[in-house]
Amino acid sequence: MPLPPFTEIAEKLPETVPFVGPESIERRLGRPFKARIGANESGFGPSPKVLSAIRDAAGDIWKYPDPENHELRHALAGFHKIAPDEVSIGEGVDGLMGLVVRLFIGPGDVLLTSHGAYPTLNYHVVGFGGRLEFVPYAGVHEDLDALAEAAQRLRPRIVYVANPDNPMGSYWGPEAIQDFIARIPEDCLIMLDEAYGELAPAGTLPPLDTARTNLLRLRSFSKAYGLAGIRVGYAMGPRRIVGAFNRVRNHFGVNRLAQQAALAALADQDYLAAVKTQIEQSRKQITQIAQENGLSALPSATNFVAVDCGRDGAYATRILEELAHLGIFVRKPGVPPLDRHIRISVGPNPEMAALSEAMPRAISAADQ
Amino acid sequence: MPLPPFTEIAEKLPETVPFVGPESIERRLGRPFKARIGANESGFGPSPKVLSAIRDAAGDIWKYPDPENHELRHALAGFHKIAPDEVSIGEGVDGLMGLVVRLFIGPGDVLLTSHGAYPTLNYHVVGFGGRLEFVPYAGVHEDLDALAEAAQRLRPRIVYVANPDNPMGSYWGPEAIQDFIARIPEDCLIMLDEAYGELAPAGTLPPLDTARTNLLRLRSFSKAYGLAGIRVGYAMGPRRIVGAFNRVRNHFGVNRLAQQAALAALADQDYLAAVKTQIEQSRKQITQIAQENGLSALPSATNFVAVDCGRDGAYATRILEELAHLGIFVRKPGVPPLDRHIRISVGPNPEMAALSEAMPRAISAADQ
Numbered sequence: 001m002p003l004p005p006f007t008e009i010a011e012k013l014p015e016t017v018p019f020v021g022p023e024s025i026e027r028r029l030g031r032p033f034k035a036r037i038g039a040n041e042s043g044f045g046p047s048p049k050v051l052s053a054i055r056d057a058a059g060d061i062w063k064y065p066d067p068e069n070h071e072l073r074h075a076l077a078g079f080h081k082i083a084p085d086e087v088s089i090g091e092g093v094d095g096l097m098g099l100v101v102r103l104f105i106g107p108g109d110v111l112l113t114s115h116g117a118y119p120t121l122n123y124h125v126v127g128f129g130g131r132l133e134f135v136p137y138a139g140v141h142e143d144l145d146a147l148a149e150a151a152q153r154l155r156p157r158i159v160y161v162a163n164p165d166n167p168m169g170s171y172w173g174p175e176a177i178q179d180f181i182a183r184i185p186e187d188c189l190i191m192l193d194e195a196y197g198e199l200a201p202a203g204t205l206p207p208l209d210t211a212r213t214n215l216l217r218l219r220s221f222s223k224a225y226g227l228a229g230i231r232v233g234y235a236m237g238p239r240r241i242v243g244a245f246n247r248v249r250n251h252f253g254v255n256r257l258a259q260q261a262a263l264a265a266l267a268d269q270d271y272l273a274a275v276k277t278q279i280e281q282s283r284k285q286i287t288q289i290a291q292e293n294g295l296s297a298l299p300s301a302t303n304f305v306a307v308d309c310g311r312d313g314a315y316a317t318r319i320l321e322e323l324a325h326l327g328i329f330v331r332k333p334g335v336p337p338l339d340r341h342i343r344i345s346v347g348p349n350p351e352m353a354a355l356s357e358a359m360p361r362a363i364s365a366a367d368q
Numbered sequence: 369m370p371l372p373p374f375t376e377i378a379e380k381l382p383e384t385v386p387f388v389g390p391e392s393i394e395r396r397l398g399r400p401f402k403a404r405i406g407a408n409e410s411g412f413g414p415s416p417k418v419l420s421a422i423r424d425a426a427g428d429i430w431k432y433p434d435p436e437n438h439e440l441r442h443a444l445a446g447f448h449k450i451a452p453d454e455v456s457i458g459e460g461v462d463g464l465m466g467l468v469v470r471l472f473i474g475p476g477d478v479l480l481t482s483h484g485a486y487p488t489l490n491y492h493v494v495g496f497g498g499r500l501e502f503v504p505y506a507g508v509h510e511d512l513d514a515l516a517e518a519a520q521r522l523r524p525r526i527v528y529v530a531n532p533d534n535p536m537g538s539y540w541g542p543e544a545i546q547d548f549i550a551r552i553p554e555d556c557l558i559m560l561d562e563a564y565g566e567l568a569p570a571g572t573l574p575p576l577d578t579a580r581t582n583l584l585r586l587r588s589f590s591k592a593y594g595l596a597g598i599r600v601g602y603a604m605g606p607r608r609i610v611g612a613f614n615r616v617r618n619h620f621g622v623n624r625l626a627q628q629a630a631l632a633a634l635a636d637q638d639y640l641a642a643v644k645t646q647i648e649q650s651r652k653q654i655t656q657i658a659q660e661n662g663l664s665a666l667p668s669a670t671n672f673v674a675v676d677c678g679r680d681g682a683y684a685t686r687i688l689e690e691l692a693h694l695g696i697f698v699r700k701p702g703v704p705p706l707d708r709h710i711r712i713s714v715g716p717n718p719e720m721a722a723l724s725e726a727m728p729r730a731i732s733a734a735d736q
Binding site: 001002003004005006007008009010013014015016017018019020021023024027036039041042043044045046050051054055058059060061062063064065066067068070091092094095098102103104105106109120127157158185186187188189213214222226227228229230231240241243244246247248250251252253254255256257258261 | 369370371372373374375376377378381382383384385386387388389391392395404407409410411412413414418419422423426427428429430431432433434435436438459460462463466470471472473474477488495525526553554555556557581582590594595596597598599608609611612614615616618619620621622623624625626629
């Protein structure tokens with residue numbers, strides 16, 4: 001019997017989940033995690049004012065959201081001192097990445113990224129029939145020199161850099177990033193993922209320059225703002241590129257409560273400052289727990305710490321699995337040589353205590 | 369200076385908003401609407417249990433949503449008596465339509481629909497380089513015979529039918545729909561949009577048959593369930609097609625509160641039954657207001673009533689604009705001959721009173 005045929009591109013795609021959710025693992029293990037510190041969420045949560053805003057807005061949930069995200073877009077433009085049509089809102093950075101790829105990557109077009117960088121971006125590129133080119137990390141950093149050199153040689157449509165970096169937590173300062181930007185051909189779009197930007201040391205992010213016609217910067221409410229569940233990310237850049245989202249986006253895609261929650265989060269910068277101190281403190285706790293167990297923790301400019309387990313990827317995976325059995329959810333990079341690390345997200349004291357208790361047991365089980 | 373080139377398809381697309389939101393009109397007019405009865409939202413709102421669920425879940429908003437939508441998918445499968453992998457959740461029916469088009473419509477591929485049917489679907493088809501073919505409505509109904517005949521002749525990749533219909537509010541019974549389904553070539557996907565399905569007379573929707581390999585049914589929490597702001601729709605059909613969403617969807621796209629809200633809404637079928645009575649009552653009020661003003665209201669199986677303004681599209685547009693100036697938000701079909709109607713959504717008594725007061729003034733202004 002003839003079946004409706006998929007497009008040529010869709011026919012070849014696998015069914016996949018770029019990240020297995022902790023809920024799936026909990027269902028498989030048959031019990032909830034004691035410490036959910038694997039998805040770089042913020043267990044410190046959002047500002048209490050955000051929760052009030054959500055509860056206040058709930059009664060309006062029968063209304064469609066504003067498809068122009070007008071209030072939030074204008075608030076972000078004011079905050080970043082750019083024009084309202086230089087910012088676009090999407091269903092998380094993941095959703096925005098899908099749109100960027102759709103706008104710029106046709107079948108066979110190349111996106112250049114680092115081997116071991118954000119897998120969801122790769123999912124989108126493959127999903128639109130694009131081709132991925134990789135350069136390796138230089139140690140624990142994305143290799144800006146190698147990326148710039150490859151961009152000049154391969155002439156990709158897009159080059160991707162995350163700063164601060166995920167999954168390693170490292171970062172480059174503004175001079176290194178600006179030097180990198182200057183070396184990328186003008187017809188290659190630079191996708192600068194700053195999802196962890198609020199958590200980097202002050203002065204890390206280069207000033208916004210929306211006159212740069214090939215630079216798009218992505219930001220998130222999921223990390224420092226503690227709103228991973230609400231699905232709001234935003235893109236900033238020149239009008240030509242930001243406006244193009246209006247050619248392809250799901251206009252009513254950003255939920256009404258999400259818009260209100262993001263507005264309230266942005267307005268409470270005092271809370272953001274306070275939570276950054278908590279996150280810093282928690283990074284120190286993770287570092288100390290790692291050291292107590294003979295492992296070395298990398299410096300981090302994010303809300304997670306990459307911990308070097310000191311042997312190969314298989315060994316790090318064993319530790320991760322033992323931790324899961326002990327009720328601790330963490331994740332790890334999948335690509336050598338990064339894969340000898342596990343990636344532990346910050347969290348409140350009870351989560352850190354659970355980690356501290358589980359870690360020696362996980363290591364000793366993995367050692368056997 | 370060279371600019372990053374868009375893909376061939378994206379280059380040709382216009383920036384657009386398929387539906388201008390009432391908020392945009394309010395910003396233009398400089399004041400809020402008194403009656404928001406234009407977007408087929410449900411001013412009766414969702415179940416109070418939904419609002420409780422949202423407020424209870426707010427504290428968990430720092431966690432990413434479950435990317436598998438496991439609980440909601442299983443609840444819907446149980447409710448509809450199908451398998452959990454025969455249902456997929458998306459960011460509203462709009463989001464799901466985008467995915468279906470992406471999976472089945474490549475450059476030049478044809479989607480067959482009715483002239484004047486849902487514009488957002490057309491937006492997606494154009495957005496993926498597809499080609500639209502249209503048949504006209506037969507009076508106030510989508511013309512199932514003409515669609516089936518054109519499907520046999522044009523061999524489109526997808527044929528689209530809404531039942532009940534938007535923007536006219538008409539419907540076909542199960543025999544007519546099943547006869548239509550049987551006439552569509554097996555390699556053509558039937559996209560059956562049942563966003564208003566809960567509001568049709570009992571027995572209108574044909575029984576679910578996920579063994580039919582070319583039938584996909586779309587449902588929404590935006591209409592009868594009163595949750596337009598939460599952005600949850602779902603698709604039901606054979607495993608091959610429903611599973612394919614996992615090749616292309618934004619896995620973390622459905623917000624955490626949205627999943628909880630939809631679960632609570634589905635669980636409160638008593639509220640749904642009660643609100644259906646209110647909606648029926650409101651349809652009668654709209655019909656009466658139309659008649660009092662010398663206009664004829666069409667029968668409706670939805671949460672809106674199409675009102676025939678009796679002359680041409682320009683006249684109906686004048687009435688709509690006068691209503692807007694009087695604080696009443698309604699919409700209208702854009703395509704002749706449907707465009708001589710205005711489409712008024714149901715609402716609570718204050719909204720109906722405002723409509724009743726404004727309608728004679730709008731008509732008399734339009735008559736001048």
